Amino acid sequence: MIPRDNHATVVRGLLARNPVVALLGARQVGKTTLARKLAGAARRAEFFDLERAADVARLTDPELALGPLRGIVVLDEIQRRPDLVPALRVLADRPRSPARFLVLGSAAPVLLRQSSESLAGRIAFHELPGLSLAEVGATALDRLWLRGGFPRAFTARSTSESASWRRDFVRTFLERDVPQLDIAIPPVTLERFLSMLAHYHGQVWNASELGRSFGVSHHAVRRYLEALERTFMLRVLRPWAENLAKRQVKSPKVYIRDSGLLHTLLDIDDSNHLERHPKVGASWEGFVVEALIQRLGARADQCYFWATHSGAELDLLVIDGTRRFGFEIKRTTAPSVTPSMRNALSDLGLTSLDVLHAGDATFPLALSIRAVAAHRLLDDIEPLKSQRRT
Ligand SMILES: Nc1ncnc2c1ncn2[C@@H]1O[C@H](COP(=O)(O)OP(=O)(O)OP(=O)(O)O)[C@@H](O)[C@H]1O
Ligand SMILES: [Mg+2]
Structure with missing residues (x-):
């Protein structure tokens, strides 16, 4: 246990x-x-x-x-x-x-x-969320990413046992749990919708465009999305909009909350496959976003992303009273400061900006900007003040 x-x-x-x-x-x-x-x-x-x-x-x-x-x-x-x-x-x-x-x-x-x-x-x-990095230990970071945080998926004896547990989970969810919700969505429709969401994982979400490619109205798309969000399967990040002269993105970003389930929906079964998959960056980003939110102890209504139509963006913005913490996630071992990061820092008046990366060390990149090694997240990122217990 x-x-x-x-x-x-x-x-x-x-x-x-x-x-x-x-x-x-x-x-x-x-x-x-x-x-x-x-x-x-x-x-x-x-x-x-x-x-x-x-x-x-x-x-x-x-x-x-x-x-x-x-x-x-x-x-x-x-x-x-x-x-x-x-x-x-x-x-x-x-x-x-x-x-x-x-x-x-x-x-x-x-x-x-x-x-x-x-x-x-x-x-x-x-x-109660899935198992967190703090619960499984930072040395299990890659395993938690690949398998996700459902206890049975995480603790399975082998990678393939974990994968087959997750496949069964998705089937049961669609066949048994969805019909019990008071939403009139046929399981087959929701199954297609869920796989589509997996392909859009971490992208800005345009209900009308998705509706068109799915052959339903944008109202129906929103209804499916809300239903899935209520079953704790999704993380919907709302867009932050500041009073700026720049045009900002106003649609949400949607993540499949559990990285293991994302991999199941994308038919990714082991870490080699994951590393070669076109969605590896999106999967990593979603996993780190979720780990950060858990570590910070942030409520859903404190979490946003930010993007402008001219290309500046921030993967995660966490608001805690008057403090604003920015996070960028990069699947690289050598992060550097980009113009987009400087824009985010000044336009949003960030308290700090942390660039989570896949390398080994945490070090300063510029004034108020740090590179933070993802596997050191528990050591180097402090929980929000409003969450800290005395
Ligand atoms: N902390 C843990 N460590 C290891 N295994 C766990 C842990 N918590 C739960 N499990 C295992 O995960 C499985 C699901 O646990 P449990 O039945 O408590 O979940 P649940 O949220 O009540 O599920 P359901 O909604 O289906 O009732 C069980 O097989 C359980 O033994
Ligand atoms: Mg139970």
Whole structure:
């Protein structure tokens, strides 16, 4: 087992302060495992798996069944029983409630819509991402890149076992999980859409153009995109626009969030193939963007990219209060300062600009610009101040 103490600590903290905590994340990312660990360490805990008929039967009258429980009460696969939310509200509102509810789910929409309305002020959310560089160790950087952060894909005994686990994952996702979402998209359509996204990975996204090549309206394209984003499969980076005399790009960039799944969708099965593939640069960029966001502890609404029509660009812009951190990602071992970097620095008034590269060392490139070795990311990049715990 790869320890995920950082997440355990965060969730424990949230449970201490909120009657209901939602632990959300992609399928197979390790939600149940983490919840079992938390429940196992608590003095009292109760576990309900809403995909098990026996557990569902125990909850026929939810208030009656859950009312007397104490300690941590886990409700796994809550998206199966959104009708439990009103009961949770009643139970959460009891003075000195003896129980804390930890609800787990892999499809955000139902939960978010229902709970944010009726459980407002009583529920806190924590998203469990795939394994991070900090969890697997910086020496496993290349393995994490190739295989991605789903625990089973990462820990598989061989590269080919990992690849076949990921192929099965995508099939199950399309055949079983997608039909359970409240979106009317045939799995075959979504499968084609997902492969198209893999080919557009890390590119600026033009819904009308994609719609045309896909033979549907740009509204439909947006709907597919939102559906996939809610299943935690995608990272959508919004464009940052500054008040400048330059024309700036106004469409988002889309990444397949997990590099291992990207490789599956592109039929890349080992590191030789990856290194020779035309998408190697895009894959590396997405992987480093995701690793940076995790390391910084940045929320999705703090993360942007920036580009002008005249060619200046910044792969990742992270806003933390009045501070603006810029990141460029280069799959080279000898990064240098480019005019585009100088433009980004001055136009956006960056606090600093880090150029993540594939070489061995971290060193200054110019005033406020550093070259940072990607495998030293954990040593050389500090978490955001607003995220640091005392
Ligand atoms: N920290 C870990 N280290 C190693 N393996 C792990 C870890 N966490 C989870 N796994 C393995 O990954 C698989 C998926 O884990 P788990 O069932 O907890 O995920 P989940 O998010 O609840 O998935 P689902 O949404 O499908 O219910 C399991 O086989 C589990 O043993
Ligand atoms: Mg589970």
